[in-house]
Amino acid sequence: MAEPAPPHRQPQENPRHGRLTARPTPPTALAAAGRASLTDPQGAPLAMVYAPAPVDGPPYRLVLLLHGAGGSARQGLDLLLPVADTHRLLLVAPQAASSSWDLIVEGFGVDVRRIDALLATTFAGYPVAEVAFGGFSDGASYALSLGLTNGDLVDAVVAFSPGFAAPLVTHGRPRVYVSHGADDPVLPVDVCSRRLVPRLRSLGYDVTYDEFQGPHELPPDIRTNAATWLTA
Secondary structure: OOOOOOOOOOOOOOHHHOOOOOOOOOOOOOOOOEEEEEEOOOOOEEEEEEEOOOOOOOOEEEEEEEOOOOOOHHHHHHOOHHHHHHHOEEEEEEOOOOOOOHHHHOOOOHHHHHHHHHHHHHHHHOOEEEEEEEEEOHHHHHHHHHHHHOOOOOOEEEEEOOOOOOOOOOOOOOEEEEEEEOOOOOOOOOOOHHHHHHHHHHOOOOEEEEEEOOOOOOOHHHHHHHHHHHOO
């Protein structure tokens, strides 16, 4: 006897579990090179995008960049903006719906949906061959959590001074780059990356760890190291 309705979707395949549906496809119409600010229908900040010229050149590596708590899309964009042209990185920096990302505030949901829509729009306007997630502080924790959840989309995660990784489900095995300041007073390295990195490695992830002498920051040499690692 046939089932009366289609089978239920896998519970991990929805925004409440951090799953994204957008995937790179041939662009329908090429967008412009350079920097652009995106807003929602009410005019509130939604994201910033930076595309090195030329848009009709080789496909980009897209990097979704997530700001820290209380931060802005511009701060997310600035994480890798100085190295974007050299490495042909298409940077997409969303604005969190709240003071920080949904997982940290109340659980996966609103920001997952916003990021999914933003990625779909970006894929429609730019040729993309590879996708990475990155972020700083709370944004780094979110990049790890969302990236490990969506390792069938993301092949690399760059986490600058993360606090944790908390995927509800995992797919794939993206490689991971983590940096952290030994003198970080905000997210102390002893209880954050020095615990997180061994845990990720024990789970089979290929993790590069870059610890530096300094506070809660992203030094220029760490940015350069991350970009070189990302495009190696």
